[in-house]
Amino acid sequence: MAYGLLNGKRGIISGALNEQSIAWKVALKAKEEGASFVLTNAPIAMRMGEINRLAEQCSAEIIPADATSVEDLEKLFTQSQEVLGGKIDFVLHSIGMSPNIRKGRAYTDLNYEWFKQSLDVSAMSLHKMLQVAYKQDAIAEWGSVVALTYMAAQRTFPFYTDMAEAKAMLESITRSFGYHYGKFRKVRVNTVSQSPTVTTAGSGIGGFDKFYGFADKIAPLGNASADQCADYCLTLFSDFTRMVTMQNLFHDGGFVSTGVSQEVMESL
Numbered sequence: 001m002a003y004g005l006l007n008g009k010r011g012i013i014s015g016a017l018n019e020q021s022i023a024w025k026v027a028l029k030a031k032e033e034g035a036s037f038v039l040t041n042a043p044i045a046m047r048m049g050e051i052n053r054l055a056e057q058c059s060a061e062i063i064p065a066d067a068t069s070v071e072d073l074e075k076l077f078t079q080s081q082e083v084l085g086g087k088i089d090f091v092l093h094s095i096g097m098s099p100n101i102r103k104g105r106a107y108t109d110l111n112y113e114w115f116k117q118s119l120d121v122s123a124m125s126l127h128k129m130l131q132v133a134y135k136q137d138a139i140a141e142w143g144s145v146v147a148l149t150y151m152a153a154q155r156t157f158p159f160y161t162d163m164a165e166a167k168a169m170l171e172s173i174t175r176s177f178g179y180h181y182g183k184f185r186k187v188r189v190n191t192v193s194q195s196p197t198v199t200t201a202g203s204g205i206g207g208f209d210k211f212y213g214f215a216d217k218i219a220p221l222g223n224a225s226a227d228q229c230a231d232y233c234l235t236l237f238s239d240f241t242r243m244v245t246m247q248n249l250f251h252d253g254g255f256v257s258t259g260v261s262q263e264v265m266e267s268l
């Protein structure tokens with residue numbers, strides 16, 4: 001059921017790669033809730049072509065942008081305002097990639113060039129987006145920016161390797177830029193820390209299946225799905241959360257606050 005939560009709002013949604021992507025679900029639900037938006041992803045992801053189907057469904061334009069390129073991001077924000085006819089009300093940063101994880105490098109054997117890429121793609125890209133938007137004054141007053149993160153920023157999960165550092169940096173940028181953008185235009189910036197979710201990025205992590213099951217058994221509500229994550233993101237884009245900023249918000253069924261569950265105790 002739609003509530004018209006985003007009626008009249010203009011947005012930029014990054015990171016929809018395929019139907020499993022969290023950003024894909026956000027786009028479908030944002031459409032249902034009355035938003036108009038632009039879809040963006042790295043040019044290489046465009047070649048896979050699936051995003052065209054989503055764009056048709058949402059009557060959205062696609063503007064390719066490598067989130068590590070300031071030049072691409074400048075075009076993204078300029079063109080989005082032209083296409084949508086005004087300043088941007090919400091931005092979803094749903095971008096993550098670690099060459100070290102992709103190539104199976106252990107945390108004790110990281111390739112440092114790849115480590116830099118992990119940080120650039122997964123964390124510094126949020127700073128780049130925000131700085132470009134700030135300089136162009138592209139986000140409307142009381143706008144909302146949400147980036148997706150994972151709890152490995154606070155607690156160690158050995159298989160998450162250098163993405164743990166990337167997420168810690170992402171969450172720090174959220175606080176630091178949240179201050180400046182809050183002062184400048186009352187724009188809020190938050191991260192949503194999501195449960196393990198079956199997506200291309202999620203499933204690429206070693207031991208994901210077992211860990212998915214473990215997290216599901218620990219969290220009293222079970223793992224949050226991508227659809228539920230999208231619902232939560234929409235509330236953060238809506239006018240009902242105007243005073244929430246610079247926060248890391250756990251969307252994990254209670255995992256982070258649970259030491260151990262009865263199910264896990266019994267399985268030992």
Ligand SMILES: NC(=O)c1ccc[n+]([C@@H]2O[C@H](COP(=O)([O-])OP(=O)(O)OC[C@H]3O[C@@H](n4cnc5c(N)ncnc54)[C@H](O)[C@@H]3O)[C@@H](O)[C@H]2O)c1
Nearest residue numbers: 015017021022042045067095096148196197199200201202
């Ligand atoms: N899946 C999980 O278990 C989980 C849990 C917590 C947080 N997250 C986070 O959610 C976000 C979305 O991931 P997902 O799980 O939907 O997987 P996904 O693989 O569907 O999405 C990741 C996206 O990042 C994009 N991307 C990679 N490099 C890019 C670049 N240089 N420029 C622009 N885009 C680029 C990819 O094309 C892809 O669309 C990520 O930040 C991820 O870390 C995922």
